[in-house]
């Protein structure tokens with residue numbers, strides 16, 4: 293794995309009628325692989341999902357955040373990714389230990405583990421009373437096409453989404469990243485055809501990243517006249533903490549806590565997102581029980 297920091301760039305082209313994002317998520321995806329012990333095909337599926345989520349997070353503002361849930365009928369089960377406007381991303385899969393033989397193109401069979409039926413649900417916390425919710429059926433299970441479909445149908449923004457994860461023979465992540473090109477109103481048919489041609493003839497995201505291209509170079513590959521607006525560091529961050537887990541335990545209520553203390557004497561709570569285990573011994577549990585009673 294190359295030791296370059298994960299980074300996202302935002303750009304625009306054709307007088308603001310095209311909006312574009314490109315990102316390298318190699319470190320993020322490898323961190324998730326290590327934390328969740330994902331097998332290669334699962335690493336690719338989770339990696340593509342968090343890469344899309346990282347770019348969708350960059351479309352948010354301030355303290356807004358979002359959750360992507362890929363609920364396919366494949367053996368990986370649900371894939372969950374969370375991100376925000378600060379470039380903080382986390383994610384997990386229900387079954388990290390799934391791996392399939394390569395598909396007919398010699399690539400990791402992401403559709404095979406995700407499944408070709410199901411839904412992609414997106415929930416955005418925009419600081420309003422109710423979160424924004426969007427849901428689309430899975431159309432391919434390869435995820436790039438599925439997010440393309442999500443943007444077209446749920447957000448009414450025609451987009452091209454490229455996502456890629458390249459896994460080494462030792463199962464670590466060699467490169468990961470992606471791009472989203474969004475076509476805004478006012479483009480001519482010729483301009484759209486030009487962009488589609490560039491996307492159709494471009495090498496895969498992982499090929500470009502493996503050649504050492506930076507996210508802005510990847511964008512310029514697709515949109516030669518792209519103006520880079522700004523960048524954002526992308527990193528794995530989990531918001532869990534011992535205090536938060538304690539509060540969750542308190543919220544179980546005195547009755548349930550008494551039962552837990554009687555049965556197990558202690559409690560161990562594992563965070564789904566980072567796999568960190570929080571252990572509360574008998575004394576800790578008594579303190580939590582007192583809090584629950586007050």
Ligand SMILES: [Zn+2]
Pocket residue numbers: 530531532533563564565566567568
């Ligand atoms: Zn956590």
